[in-house]
Amino acid sequence: MGNLLETQVLIIGAGTTGTAIARELSKYKVDTILLESREDIGMGETKASHGFIYSGGLTAAGSLVMKSVMLPSGQTAFNPRSRKTQMEHESIKEFPSLAKEMEVGLSHDRRLMLARDEGDLKMLKVAERICGDMGTKITWLDREGILEREPWVTKDVIAGIADEGYQLSVYPWDWAIALAENARQNGLRLLLLTEVIGIKPLGGGFMVYTNRGSIRTEFIINAAGPYADKVAKMAGVCDFGLTCTRSQMVILDKRVNLLNQSVSLAPKPGKVRTLRKTISGNIQTICSEYYPVSDPEDTTTLMNWTDQSIAGAQEMIPSISKKDIITSYVGVRVFNTRDPEEDILEVSKGNPRFLNAAIRLPGVSVTPAAARHIVNLLGNQGLELATKTDFNPHRKRIPKVSELPDEERRKLIAQDPRYGHIVCRCEEVSEGEIVEAIRRGARTVAGVKYRTRAGMGRCQRGFCGPRVLEILARELDIPMRKVTQMGGLSRVLLYRSKDLLGSGGLT
Amino acid sequence: MISQDIDVAVIGGGPAGLAAAIKVKEVGLDKVVIIERGEYLGGLLDQCIHNGFGLFYFNEDLTGPEYGQRFIEKANDLGVESLLKTMVVRLLPDRKIAISNDKGFTYLSPKAIILAMGCRERSRESLSIPGTRPAGIFTAGTAQRYVNIEGYIPGREVVVLGSGDVGMIMARRLTLEGVKVKAIVEVLPYVGGLIRNEVQCLHDFDIPILLQHTVTEIRGQERVEAVTIAKVDKDWNPIAGTERMIQCDTLLVSAGLIPENELSRMAGIALDPVTQGPVVDENMQSSAAGIFAAGNVVHVNDLVDNVSWEGEAAGASAAKFALGKAMVKKVRIRLKAGENIRYIVPQTIARGEEIVLSVRVKEPAEHVRLNVGELRSQGMRAVKPSEMVKVSLSSKEWEKMGSGVDELLVTCESRRG
Numbered sequence: 001m002g003n004l005l006e007t008q009v010l011i012i013g014a015g016t017t018g019t020a021i022a023r024e025l026s027k028y029k030v031d032t033i034l035l036e037s038r039e040d041i042g043m044g045e046t047k048a049s050h051g052f053i054y055s056g057g058l059t060a061a062g063s064l065v066m067k068s069v070m071l072p073s074g075q076t077a078f079n080p081r082s083r084k085t086q087m088e089h090e091s092i093k094e095f096p097s098l099a100k101e102m103e104v105g106l107s108h109d110r111r112l113m114l115a116r117d118e119g120d121l122k123m124l125k126v127a128e129r130i131c132g133d134m135g136t137k138i139t140w141l142d143r144e145g146i147l148e149r150e151p152w153v154t155k156d157v158i159a160g161i162a163d164e165g166y167q168l169s170v171y172p173w174d175w176a177i178a179l180a181e182n183a184r185q186n187g188l189r190l191l192l193l194t195e196v197i198g199i200k201p202l203g204g205g206f207m208v209y210t211n212r213g214s215i216r217t218e219f220i221i222n223a224a225g226p227y228a229d230k231v232a233k234m235a236g237v238c239d240f241g242l243t244c245t246r247s248q249m250v251i252l253d254k255r256v257n258l259l260n261q262s263v264s265l266a267p268k269p270g271k272v273r274t275l276r277k278t279i280s281g282n283i284q285t286i287c288s289e290y291y292p293v294s295d296p297e298d299t300t301t302l303m304n305w306t307d308q309s310i311a312g313a314q315e316m317i318p319s320i321s322k323k324d325i326i327t328s329y330v331g332v333r334v335f336n337t338r339d340p341e342e343d344i345l346e347v348s349k350g351n352p353r354f355l356n357a358a359i360r361l362p363g364v365s366v367t368p369a370a371a372r373h374i375v376n377l378l379g380n381q382g383l384e385l386a387t388k389t390d391f392n393p394h395r396k397r398i399p400k401v402s403e404l405p406d407e408e409r410r411k412l413i414a415q416d417p418r419y420g421h422i423v424c425r426c427e428e429v430s431e432g433e434i435v436e437a438i439r440r441g442a443r444t445v446a447g448v449k450y451r452t453r454a455g456m457g458r459c460q461r462g463f464c465g466p467r468v469l470e471i472l473a474r475e476l477d478i479p480m481r482k483v484t485q486m487g488g489l490s491r492v493l494l495y496r497s498k499d500l501l502g503s504g505g506l507t
Numbered sequence: 508m509i510s511q512d513i514d515v516a517v518i519g520g521g522p523a524g525l526a527a528a529i530k531v532k533e534v535g536l537d538k539v540v541i542i543e544r545g546e547y548l549g550g551l552l553d554q555c556i557h558n559g560f561g562l563f564y565f566n567e568d569l570t571g572p573e574y575g576q577r578f579i580e581k582a583n584d585l586g587v588e589s590l591l592k593t594m595v596v597r598l599l600p601d602r603k604i605a606i607s608n609d610k611g612f613t614y615l616s617p618k619a620i621i622l623a624m625g626c627r628e629r630s631r632e633s634l635s636i637p638g639t640r641p642a643g644i645f646t647a648g649t650a651q652r653y654v655n656i657e658g659y660i661p662g663r664e665v666v667v668l669g670s671g672d673v674g675m676i677m678a679r680r681l682t683l684e685g686v687k688v689k690a691i692v693e694v695l696p697y698v699g700g701l702i703r704n705e706v707q708c709l710h711d712f713d714i715p716i717l718l719q720h721t722v723t724e725i726r727g728q729e730r731v732e733a734v735t736i737a738k739v740d741k742d743w744n745p746i747a748g749t750e751r752m753i754q755c756d757t758l759l760v761s762a763g764l765i766p767e768n769e770l771s772r773m774a775g776i777a778l779d780p781v782t783q784g785p786v787v788d789e790n791m792q793s794s795a796a797g798i799f800a801a802g803n804v805v806h807v808n809d810l811v812d813n814v815s816w817e818g819e820a821a822g823a824s825a826a827k828f829a830l831g832k833a834m835v836k837k838v839r840i841r842l843k844a845g846e847n848i849r850y851i852v853p854q855t856i857a858r859g860e861e862i863v864l865s866v867r868v869k870e871p872a873e874h875v876r877l878n879v880g881e882l883r884s885q886g887m888r889a890v891k892p893s894e895m896v897k898v899s900l901s902s903k904e905w906e907k908m909g910s911g912v913d914e915l916l917v918t919c920e921s922r923r924g
Contacts, residue, residue, distance in 0.1 A: 255769075297728065299639070299640070300637070300638055300639050300724075301635075301637045301638060301640075302637050303635065303637045303723070306637065322635065325632070325633055326630075327632035327633075328632065406612060409607075409612045410612050410613075413609065413610075413611050414611070418609065420607050420608050420609040420610065420611060420612060421592055421594075421607075421608065421609050422594035422596065422607050425544065425594065426769070428594075428596055458633070458769075459627050459628075459630060460633065461630075462628050462630060462648070462649055463627065466652050466656075466657065470657075480657065480659060481659065485641070485642035485729075486642075486729075489729040490642035490729040490730055491642060491730065492642050492643075492661075493653060493661055494661060494662045494756065495659065495660040495661075495662070495663070496658060496659060497654065497658040497660060499660060500663060501685040502685065
């Protein structure tokens with residue numbers, strides 16, 4: 001990066017929010033830069049987010065039950081007129097076509113909520129009422145009906161409600177990477193490893209100082225997730241606070257085939273207990289409590305949370321065991337202190353060219369509508385929005401040999417033999433896929449993992465780890481010792497043989 | 508890419524697969540092919556550059572590569588075909604397999620299949636070791652590959668979790684490279700691996716071992732900076748107040764091996780919940796007709812010599828099957844694990860046949876008597892979980908067995924009341 005770059009719009013933060021705005025803006029003749037302090041797209045809160053696409057539905061209703069119990073009878077905590085609800089409603093219609101345009105996996109999962117006693121039944125009735133307000137159709141199931149759908153759930157179940165629609169979800173990192181790739185096809189400039197260290201208003205725009213040089217921009221869009229308050233402070237326009245909570249998730253081995261759809265227990269105060277099947281077919285537990293956290297980088301896993309996750313999972317499916325765990329991780333959620341239920345999507349009161357896009361949680365659900373809203377605000381603030389006639393909405397995904405029909409798989413290998421060489425046994429990922437991921441911007445072991453799933457399976461890099469490292473070193477033309485797990489100081493191999501033997505050792 | 512006319516396909520080119528393929532050739536079958544995902548035959552032997560291989564099989568003390576090379580050369584001499592950098596991605600119960608390599612993606616229908624995929628290591632993630640997720644955490648075997656094959660040293664200060672054989676051998680190997688191995692942390696009250704490794708790797712190199720301890724937290728945001736360890740109670744739960752921090756830049760995990768049975772599962776082959784490998788009979792045949800298994804894919808062995816012998820047994824049986832010779836269906840006897848026995852391989856045997864059983868005990872014990880039903884009772888000075896007990900049954904011993912019995916209880920009792 002040179003000493004000074006110039007642009008019309010600078011987006012800070014390449015998570016699900018920043019990339020959605022970048023992609024929306026790439027439809028117009030607007031010079032845009034997307035800044036990210038980390039080494040890759042979506043490596044902050046995005047990579048540990050559920051990726052549920054909420055708009056009504058039983059999953060959303062479940063999280064409103066405890067809030068509704070406190071309200072006078074007949075009322076629920078669902079607010080049909082909130083901007084968030086409306087944006088969710090607007091966005092959900094767009095996900096299928098966006099997923100198609102950009103070839104991103106979109107999962108359609110059924111949902112079931114279980115009751116084990118009278119108290120649970122009451123909660124299910126509250127959930128039913130909320131679903132009614134949301135326009136979500138549900139069906140009551142008796143014990144037999146539930147066991148027919150989910151033969152492995154606890155025999156203590158007495159009744160349940162099923163959502164007649166589907167819970168859509170994406171892998172949020174997959175989504176963010178696709179959005180960024182498509183925006184770049186349409187002219188976006190992406191600057192990684194570039195951290196904002198200062199912002200100065202300058203002649204109707206801003207001078208933004210980073211660790212790698214300065215950027216002169218007319219507009220700033222602040223999509224910095226848990227750091228959005230800090231970025232706004234740098235510009236001297238912060239009028240909101242942020243709080244974070246964290247919770248731990250556990251992923252089970254794919255061979256644990258004990259679930260057909262998402263299953264939750266009737267909500268209890270402070271307790272979420274949901275099992276869902278990920279796009280890749282693993283069971284994911286969402287069973288640990290949410291704790292406030294001051295440092296959004298604090299994603300330390302805890303043994304008692306792992307135990308809590310498994311205990312919660314066993315309440316639903318007793319035969320799940322701790323031995324089925326293939327990995328655990330912590331997700332961080334961000335809320336604003338002004339209205340924790342809403343997003344901040346607005347022109348800053350302190351500066352008409354500084355826009356905040358602080359979305360509740362990593363919250364991919366609202367991003368299509370929110371991105372459009374932000375772009376409209378830019379227009380209102382005087383940015384000329386001339387449509388590009390050559391905007392290309394299509395982005396090709398990295399081929400996945402494991403999902404190709406045999407004939408297509410053969411054709412691909414004939415074109416590029418590296419697609420025949422399987423590097424990751426657990427997830428059946430080929431060398432060709434890894435090379436393509438690197439060509440598209442993966443620079444680290446994590447970058448390869450999130451783009452291809454190499455290393456995400458049951459052996460957690462045991463077999464493919466050294467091979468991925470070799471391929472990264474070869475393709476990036478760097479020594480093996482320079483390859484990092486996730487950027488920064490996370491080098492995997494610190495020394496060559498004999499380096500530590502000193503003068504007394506063998507030479 | 509390859510002739511479709513295959514007698515026996517061997518999945519995995521490590522010691523089990525090599526011995527099996529050689530045996531099939533020796534029996535006289537022509538079309539034997541080893542399918543190996545790595546770049547060369549020999550499996551993990553190539554990275555095991557320490558000695559101690561072949562003491563029983565060859566009566567010689569060889570290194571891993573030397574041991575492997577003998578089998579590789581024999582296989583080559585006999586004309587065993589091999590497909591390298593080739594992954595078997597599907598296995599169907601009717602003995603159809605799908606393979607992928609740089610020449611294409613294709614299906615093979617061999618007359619018999621030998622599963623010889625070996626095992627994999629338990630990861631930090633599957634062990635649910637809490638803490639941050641920085642760089643610098645390796646399974647011992649992965650670290651062994653980096654050090655011995657690639658020529659890299661993961662870090663300067665290392666803690667090893669688990670006193671399995673690979674962990675102890677790597678502790679010594681890294682010490683020889685100038686690395687400070689600060690501790691081996693073992694949750695059990697005894698060393699997990701072989702005595703010879705405890706002596707030759709730990710004692711001889713003054714590497715401290717902390718028994719009944721575990722790692723309770725990994726620290727460091729980008730690279731491992733330290734681990735917290737704690738003493739554990741008899742149920743392996745950390746005891747509050749015993750925590751202490753050890754600074755290190757690398758954690759090696761050597762806490763168990765799991766037979767690699769993804770393909771077996773795909774084919775619906777019955778697995779033993781204890782060994783986590785296929786249930787096999789005296790012919791090393793799995794629950795799927797014509798699909799045999801040998802070596803660490805069946806149960807994790809402590810000596811490669813055993814793996815080779817198992818490979819040979821599976822090879823002989825697979826050859827017989829491929830030749831269309833019916834396996835003699837004798838009365839089946841189930842072996843049942845009793846007192847202080849973890850498992851017995853094979854899990855079922857044919858009545859009256861000579862057989863060598865591989866028996867793994869649960870706990871170390873001294874002055875014991877190992878019993879196989881009424882057939883055999885032998886005194887032993889000491890048994891350890893890390894050292895497999897081999898028990899051979901002769902046809903004479905079978906005569907002691909009453910008719911109508913279909914189960915043999917294997918026990919390991921104390922001789923002192």
